Amino acid sequence: MRGLPPVLITAIVLVAGFALCAVQFPNIASTRVVGNLLTDNAFLGIVAIGMTFVIISGGIDLSVGSVIGFTTVFVALAIERWGVPPLVAFVAVLALSAAFGAAMGAVIHVFDLPPFIVTLAGMFLARGASFLLSTESVPITAPIYSTVSDFALRLPGGGRLTAIAIIMLVIVLGGALLLHLTRFGANVYALGGSRSTASLMGVAVGKMTVKIYMLSSLLAGIAGIVFSFYTSAGYSLSAVGVELDTIAAVVIGGTLLTGGQGSVIGTFLGVLIQGLIQTYINFDGTLSSWWTKIATGVLLFAFIALQQGLVALARRPVARSAGAAS
Amino acid sequence: MTALLPRRGLAQILALIVILAVDRAVSPQFFDLRLQDGRLFGSLIDVLNRGTPVALLSLGMVLVIATRGIDLSVGAVMAISGAIAASLADSHGLPIVLAAALGAGLLCGLWNGFLVSVLGMQPIVATLILMVAGRGIAQLITEGRIVTFSSPDLVWLGNGAVLGVPVPVAIALGMLILTGAVVRGSALGLLIEATGGNARASELAGVGTRAMIMAVYVWCSICAALAGVIAAADIMGADANNAGLWLELDAILAVVIGGTSLFGGRFSLVLAVLGALIIQTMNTGILLSGYPPEFNLLVKAVVVLAVLLLQSPKLSGFGSIVARLRRTKA
Helix, strand or coil: CCCCCHHHHHHHHHHHHHHHHHHHCHHHCCHHHHHHHHHHCHHHHHHHHHHHHHHHCCCCCCCHHHHHHHHHHHHHHHHHCCCCCHHHHHHHHHHHHHHHHHHHHHHHHHCCCCHHHHHHHHHHHHHHHHHHHCCCCEECCCHHHHHHHHCEEECCCCCEEEHHHHHHHHHHHHHHHHHHHCHHHHHHHHHHHCHHHHHHCCCCHHHHHHHHHHHHHHHHHHHHHHHHHHHCEECCCCCCCHHHHHHHHHHHCCCCCCCCCCCHHHHHHHHHHHHHHHHHHHHHCCCCCHHHHHHHHHHHHHHHHHHHHHHHHHHCCCCCCCCCCC | CCCCCCHHHHHHHHHHHHHHHHHHHHCCCCCCCEEECCEEECHHHHHHHHHHHHHHHHHHHHHHHHCCCCCCCHHHHHHHHHHHHHHHCCCCCHHHHHHHHHHHHHHHHHHHHHHHHHCCCCHHHHHHHHHHHHHHHHHHHHCCCCEECCCHHHHHHHHCEECEEEHHHHHHHHHHHHHHHHHHHCCHHHHHHHHHHCHHHHHHCCCCHHHHHHHHHHHHHHHHHHHHHHHHHHHCEECCCCCCCCHHHHHHHHHHHCCCCCCCCCCCHHHHHHHHHHHHHHHHHHHHCCCCCCHHHHHHHHHHHHHHHHHCHHHHHHHHHHHHHHHHHC
């Protein structure tokens, strides 16, 4: 058990789950279904990559769902009401979200506050701001939207790899390279291991905190744009509760919620597992959608309990009784 | 640090008075009360009545936060207990309905407490599980429908009156007195604060920290279950999707406004309830002033930030100056 990294367990769960689904519904094992799986979960995958960085660094970002909601409304209004060219609107909204994340990171570091509560305030703020912009769903009719929605790579077997799925895959790849191969990524792990140690080792903790939350909000902004492509509309209530799905995906992907351990690939697999549960429920037809929540909860519990066991095993020789030190 | 009205509550009381004054300015009849059919009516009563669920949640949440924990699942527990109460209301008597709903709350609390104190999970993670799965369970109970009921007993719990006071308000007051008597009338409150201050040191000093942690999560879920029953009784139905949605955040906010530190180690029940009332007074004020309710979120965000900055360890120098000023005034 000890030699088995959590990512491998996630991969085994995904493959086994997929095999089970395919046995019951042979149609699931087609590029068509897999392509849809990637498209439907594109925004979740993108935002989960940002969350992975935050959680590995020992923080949490509850504001991502609201940032997605804000982005969709802002983009829709900018293009449809204010007559801004779509690409300019995208750049503007990404700059806004990045600045928003940087501000949260700065507050967390400068005032030494728990990330949980600061990003909670950020969640209220972003959702409130999107309500102020518009409480109605604003349809987007710009030509670029139909171009992007129509674009797809044909896969053998009739499947379609849509543009937003490709964006997601590129970001997963980029995130993995950033986390595992660069100095920035190494610093993220160092921060999650121990802030004070990281600081003594010469990591600029403040700058890193700001950058990590900036990255998370920036990716949430991109996820918002992708979400607006997906629905062709901007709505202030979109992506409510996505922060929970995202955290669940990251944890199922084997990232330690206490920070210091985890991987982008694991998160990607976690997103796919959640998508698979949803697909299975759609195929079954008799199961209701709330089973998704229960199944996700059960998986969450299983993975956290597993992590807890692994951590306990690793610590055993040093301290036998960790006690209730939570 | 006295049991019921600590001196550090001055800021919260002043804040409430200021908000009440603003409410009075936007709505001149804000303080009007009238007695009709043996029940008081008026904006003030409305604030108390609507503030009840969050006040109940904050009563449990404040104890959890005092142990350095957090309970994200209270909204989901409200949905579960509301669903159970609504499904049983028309076929069973009130005692059975209440026992079943609160029993479900007890089970949820035992689950959270088990994860945190026995398995040693981080509280935010442990309660996230029930937060995600709980709403699914609630929908399982209601079979995805909005369950309505007409049992007069349960409706009375949400809309009745005792001596002119709405029943929910009376229940919340009763729970406040009960909780206060238990934790401050005995050493329990001190032991909870010790657990939050330094769990390991307390354990070595002989405090049963595991039992303390278990107990606060159980109490928090029972309070949430009660709030869920009241919320269901209020609308005469249970909506598993929306009952108690985001109320966990309001409850945490109420506790933070009440001056309880998120770093654990000290708490005040009365101020947490006062925090809940401050939130509700703001909400009602925004509604009365004719602004769209969407402003609520923005106002809340600003309030959270302001309170956080005051609590920040980095600004504690400022805090101690304020405390010194207050002491010289008193």
